[in-house]
Amino acid sequence: MTTAPHDQTRGDSTPYIEDGASAFLSRNEVASLCMKAARGAGMSWGLAEEAGFAAAWLVQHGINGPSHLYAHLDQAQGRPWSDLCPTVTPGAWQAPVGRALCPIALGATLCDYAGLPESIQAGSSLKIGKVDHPILLIPFLAAIAVSQSILFDIAWAGGAAHLDGGSEALLKAAAALDGQQLAITLTASFGNPQVASAGKLPSISADVISALNTLAMRTTVPSSESSRAGAGSTTSDND
Template structure:
């Protein structure tokens, strides 16, 4: 189904909240899905895949433990949406000549919208890289893809974020928002429906409570 960017953002916000994210994180997740869709990527599908991993998991298991140059999570993998929001809040830790390595990040391309925002807010180029992919964001936040890079590459991988010099042989990533698959739409709509009813003990066990709260 073809959805407008506004429709994508609205649906994804409710779905993320239904999966247990606080409203603040749900807004970040929705903006990320919208941004990826605007680049011609399957933002809702990428978000849906991550929400399946997050659903019912405690926030503390998914959030990064902040250190100077290497972040890790207490659980099996770090949520890129939580990591991206945290990275935005601690942008001062990234300086020229240094990098932050995010260990064991699931669906790493979901970090791209946050890297774009970081680059544009600082007026400096930023690079994200993980095995099989190198993304570059100029000072305006425009995303470029390095040679032979596949943004969809990587399941649970270490991601490096750093201030980057100018890149050569990179191609800009842009395109119309693709149609949303019916299965993805159905899953997101199902999560969104959790926001329409009070959270009972049974629904909390399925993620309708705020297990992914960041205390917003």
């Protein structure tokens, strides 16, 4: 792999990757790049921060969060994000116009409603309409599990996964949910979730990094003659 010198005027969050190589990005690099990419795809800054959190959490646990996030952003582009956010009703949540829910918006809303009757509590279930790339929901469920001392089961047509906080259950759930678009049912039970150990950093392909950087660049303002002319201090720094 070769990398070109980082051009600070580009606004990229990561080095430019040449020769079609892959790269290992740190959690902080993933969070920054994915936050900007989500914002470039049209998410609000608040949701974009949640997207960066989700992708970085998955990377920390050995799962290719950036790839999953880009696949979701690419699928959702051009649609009003408000149409991909859940309508909250007791026992059942779904997108307002029947579209597949954004897992980032869904996860953030589940966190906001954690412990409230409209959401899910130990001993109850919540039916959720079709979710795009539900693997991106796992970091939010992990956060809720710790804060509420509960364990989650996820069920869908033809499959199920148990999340106890441990690494083995996490990787099994991630493999089962990879690339899916599913209507799911969440069931919560009392329990003390394990703490998943950090996994081996996944290799992120050059194509995914480039695609995320392209989205991230939408958050920058192109330079102009006037902005370049106004750059720098107007006073001397000579004493």
